[in-house]
Amino acid sequence: MTDAARRFRRLDLTVRRRVDGLLQGDVDGDALGPGTDPEELTLYRPGGDVRRIDWNVTARTGAPHLWRTRAQHELETWLLLDRSPSMAFGTALTEKADVAEEVAAAVGLLTAGVGNRVGVGLLDAAGLHWLAPRPGHAAAAALTRLAAAPREGGVPVPLADALRGLGARARRRGLCVVVTDLVVPDGRIERPFEWEGPLRRLTARHDVLVVEVDDPRERELPDVGEAVLVDPETGAQREVSTSDPELRLAYAMVAARHRDQTAAAVRACRAEHVRVATDQDWTVALARFVRDRGRTHRRRTRRTR
Template sequence: MTEELAFRRLDLTVRRRIDGAFQGDHPGLTVGTGSDAEELVRYQPGHDVRRIDWNASARAGEPYVWLTRAEHALETWVLVDRTPSMAFGTTTREKADVATWVAAAVGLLTRGGGDRVGVGLVGRDGVRWQAPGPGRIAARRMLRAPDHDRDGVSATDLAAALTRLAAQAPRRGLRVIVSDLLDPTGEPSGPFGWEGPLRKLAARHDVIVVETVDPRELELPDVGDVLLTDPESGAQREVSTSDRRIRDAYAAGAAAHREATAAAVRSAGADHLVLRTDDDLARVLTRFVHRRHRTPTRPARRTR
């Protein structure tokens, strides 16, 4: 994969403390085996004598040791929207193709010691889970996944899929949501049904929402009369794109929807990346990853 070369020197920064059962490269929530000093305590039998702070011990008249912050392997889950609304694209790719590429890229970017990546595919018949595995293997699985659904009403919407993800993978880690964020009812403004579940997910995990967009979802070209079809409900409507008022109203509604979704993602506490089907995907994702590296780490809640 050419993306592997582009991402070789990149990784996805995780800005929250994580849970884990295995040692890795990412800061955990509790003290334990690690390399960064976290807490100075009075020496007790069983403590590592190599971590005695001799200056503090001399001042106190008794031995004190540094306890370190545990470092764990990162568990990442990618929730990929493959419902019929994603089967749309007017460039060289569809939104579903972008979603597949993002899921594979996350696997390539998550390659620390012991790190694992799991995938949830949201389709017309519900969510199909791929068990966590090494990032490179997860990327290959995603690229070989069956084709996405192209029509029909979905049994599971994004809100339900987010709720299921929280139950499927409760251990703190990184969660990446890839979707067009379109409401099944066609509601252009919030509150959206997925806002509550996303907020709950972001309260526990480091969450990135990748929103996929096609240029024709932002504005209509002047191409005369066209027949528009909803891929999920099958509803159709004939529209005269030669009418400037219709084109202006469409563009205004699309812009309002973009603003509403961006505000909802921000208020939930998640990071937001918009990818268009005509974007240079590797370049846009690389800029996003560099921006996360420059963003200050979020303070973690201390647990005893």
Template structure:
């Protein structure tokens, strides 16, 4: 039995990732193709541990250890069960490294959480033969890192130091299309982003909705949205100069205006609601992580209480 995330102690203000994610696993209910032996259900009969069908025993071909004695007793002749092949799992994480991710007003920036999420997904998908690859979206487009065993992927993610992009690159919609086209074999796909639109759009439809829906139609898909508290509400600190990280535009704002703060909070809340509905309509999993909260515990709580569901029949 795996421990509940709330029962695990924090480490340095944040729950220990290995203590939490080493005891949890992302549920993959989609049957997978593959070439190597693993622990995920495949599409065809083969080497595995779970019975798929019962057939008559063929001397010299079937393993006598797989005789189904109940069926044999009813039929009056020997029957054996044949297992479904179990394959390795290939997971990919798309990480948004756009300028808006280099922002944080508490202990961490959003890009720091994104790196931690990649490491966490690596631990959550660890298993025999399993591998994890990454694609980073920055001003130059997508930068791909080849899939490696899960723990190696975790160490690679934590060692990587993302350099904030200073120029606009492909948008999230374009990146999702390229992400889906590059690796078509079914598996786990995780998208880590703040869902900030370069043009500031906060209403549906978003350009990334359709590509996300297509991705989720083939893969077990989870969208991890990273936000900072200052993106949700403005503090009352007088006149400040705000800069749009995506465009570089600057504007002075008088934050002591109560009506301005209320309008800002209302627009932000509407944007959060719209993105949540868009992800839900795409039939992808969705979890929101904040820079002012214990993101490890929040992600673990999501995995523990809301496992990724089977999205379409295998």
């Protein structure tokens, strides 16, 4: 068995044991039709499906009524995976790029179902390229077999343009998942970010999940004396003294500000947001999201009924 095959099998077992059961199955369509969830109560007409008669309403009104259901269709998922050089960083258990690829593959496994398909966009220093939609297990397997992305160089396609490309390909209502560190080349930490507009337009039609990946050293600067920091995307270097407590405090404050601003931006775009990190078990964060989203969906379903 190859390393990629072992990695995929291990990931499959992890997902089945810890986070399975959220994204499988059908999603609501845009019209009434074959489905299971009640949507509209109407008078019975000859030829109607007698199995959908609401006997309580029929008894109260004296006229037969039945439920028309909202159409359901197979789930179409599109993944945008950020593999830019800023993702090739990690000071804990692994690098951000590795966590991102595993999360993306896990989404493929979670959405596996009859008729469901997953398309993938890969954003790296070579540009933006797409993997054709395929069944969830096949998409997850392909993600575990990816060759390493370039670790240096600028990214010719900004995240905002990649999101526009995602919207152009995701034509049918479904699920869009963006896995990224939300780090922009110009170092902007304050809103508005250029990617907000495209993300907002994406959420107008699709369910959108943004998975933000970070590393503990991006939140706090350790005291390791003199250090040379290098931007992998621009090649810019800066020598700093990490023993300076004021510098470390300023760094932590800027990092915290960036996290607050990105969270506010994602929330304002009406997308769902999950944070994972290289020093933590990403399955815990994903499992928590699965549980909370499932509860929200059940509450909404009860209200519509």
